[in-house]
Amino acid sequence: MSLRPQRTLQLPERARSMPASPIRKLVPFAERARARGIHIHHLNIGQPDIETPREMLEAYRGYDEKVLAYGHSAGLREYREALARYYVEQSIQVTADEILVTTGGSEAVLFALLAVCQPGDNILVPEPLYTNYLGFAVMAGVEVRPIPTRGDDGFHLPARAVIEARIDERSRAFLYSSPGNPTGTVFGREELLMLRDVALEHGLFIIADEVYREFVYGGDIHTSLFHLDGLTERGIIVDSVSKRYSACGARVGCLLTRNEQVFDTLLRFGQARLCPPTVDQLAALAALGTPSAWLAETRREYQARRDVLVDALQAIPGLRCTRPSGAFYLMAELPVDDAGRFCQWLLESFDLDGRSVMMAPGDGFYVTADAGRREVRIAYVLRREDLLDAVRVLAAGLEAYPNRT
Numbered sequence: 343m344s345l346r347p348q349r350t351l352q353l354p355e356r357a358r359s360m361p362a363s364p365i366r367k368l369v370p371f372a373e374r375a376r377a378r379g380i381h382i383h384h385l386n387i388g389q390p391d392i393e394t395p396r397e398m399l400e401a402y403r404g405y406d407e408k409v410l411a412y413g414h415s416a417g418l419r420e421y422r423e424a425l426a427r428y429y430v431e432q433s434i435q436v437t438a439d440e441i442l443v444t445t446g447g448s449e450a451v452l453f454a455l456l457a458v459c460q461p462g463d464n465i466l467v468p469e470p471l472y473t474n475y476l477g478f479a480v481m482a483g484v485e486v487r488p489i490p491t492r493g494d495d496g497f498h499l500p501a502r503a504v505i506e507a508r509i510d511e512r513s514r515a516f517l518y519s520s521p522g523n524p525t526g527t528v529f530g531r532e533e534l535l536m537l538r539d540v541a542l543e544h545g546l547f548i549i550a551d552e553v554y555r556e557f558v559y560g561g562d563i564h565t566s567l568f569h570l571d572g573l574t575e576r577g578i579i580v581d582s583v584s585k586r587y588s589a590c591g592a593r594v595g596c597l598l599t600r601n602e603q604v605f606d607t608l609l610r611f612g613q614a615r616l617c618p619p620t621v622d623q624l625a626a627l628a629a630l631g632t633p634s635a636w637l638a639e640t641r642r643e644y645q646a647r648r649d650v651l652v653d654a655l656q657a658i659p660g661l662r663c664t665r666p667s668g669a670f671y672l673m674a675e676l677p678v679d680d681a682g683r684f685c686q687w688l689l690e691s692f693d694l695d696g697r698s699v700m701m702a703p704g705d706g707f708y709v710t711a712d713a714g715r716r717e718v719r720i721a722y723v724l725r726r727e728d729l730l731d732a733v734r735v736l737a738a739g740l741e742a743y744p745n746r747t
């Protein structure tokens with residue numbers, strides 16, 4: 343028998359259309375710059391440098407069972423009950439039986455899409471969007487329809503008619519993050535009420551990604567999806583400990599739904615993957631006991647970083663950005679024709695006294711062709727002095743860039 347394959351290998355369409363991270367393209371350039379001895383300020387990633395609360399780390403150190411066993415598919419009962427108490431304190435009325443613990447917020451988004459969409463359906467997502475939504479949509483066989491938002495409007499939702507024009511008979515859900523990645527925008531109560539009314543009128547679910555819930559600045563109030571009436575059947579919340587407790591490696595998130603049928607479906611997805619990580623749930627349980635002063639201090643630190651960053655950026659001629667109200671990202675428009683090429687040039691051809699800067703090109707956060715070409719996403723997860731130095735490098739880079747507009 344010949345061992346030569348008779349047919350050329352063809353992976354399915356899903357494999358071909360699975361997007362790579364838009365930031366990854368630049369990694370080889372950053373590695374080469376580092377090899378040349380250049381120090382890179384990383385403004386491109388959402389990995390916080392804030393120390394994980396002691397309570398959480400001690401729970402990891404203290405784990406002392408003889409067998410590291412599977413837990414319940416919906417998550418450990420004790421953890422779900424403690425989570426329910428946390429949400430009720432946030433005026434989010436849920437019980438432990440309406441919470442499904444997941445392996446990070448990522449699995450929560452994927453499960454939510456799989457539970458409410460058929461392959462071929464579409465979801466409506468405000469754009470620019472968290473890029474991994476595109477990957478989850480490919481996994482679920484779902485089309486992402488962007489709802490356009492504009493930097494000049496602080497990336498808030500457009501008028502109802504603009505949203506409704508994108509709905510058709512295959513539309514199943516809205517998916518949004520607020521506070522938002524990559525914009526930092528916090529949707530207000532009025533615009534969420536509008537979204538709710540559209541969803542109810544057209545029979546759509548709303549999947550609200552609230553992983554940055556605790557990071558809202560300057561007196562703005564976070565409106566949770568479950569602060570609104572009328573969404574018992576149609577509302578799903580995604581949450582995670584990754585950002586809240588600066589614990590991205592813990593891989594613990596959750597889904598909230600008060601719709602029994604949806605919960606039952608999510609649970610069956612949960613059963614197929616057996617359970618979320620046991621030790622990490624115990625650590626996440628301990629994290630819920632973190633003194634509120636820790637979160638207040640973390641929030642203060644991010645707000646101070648935002649202000650330092652925005653003030654410095656707005657002083658750069660030709661750069662446009664607004665001061666977002668939440669999360670730890672912003673989108674800035676640069677005076678260049680192609681921000682992706684500029685980001686690459688910074689890593690390949692520029693340094694200021696041995697320092698350069700890495701940012702995430704904005705077009706990767708858009709589905710719409712050619713949108714975001716002059717934008718970058720900047721994360722403020724560095725110390726204030728490093729942020730200031732990064733902006734100094736960026737300003738000098740823009741001065742020196744041959745293709746400045």
Ligand SMILES: Cc1ncc(COP(=O)(O)O)c(C=O)c1O
Nearest residue numbers: 446447448472519523582584595
């Ligand atoms: C908006 C948003 N949702 C979900 C996630 C996924 O988080 P997790 O680490 O919980 O999977 C992220 C991570 O950056 C995010 O920014």
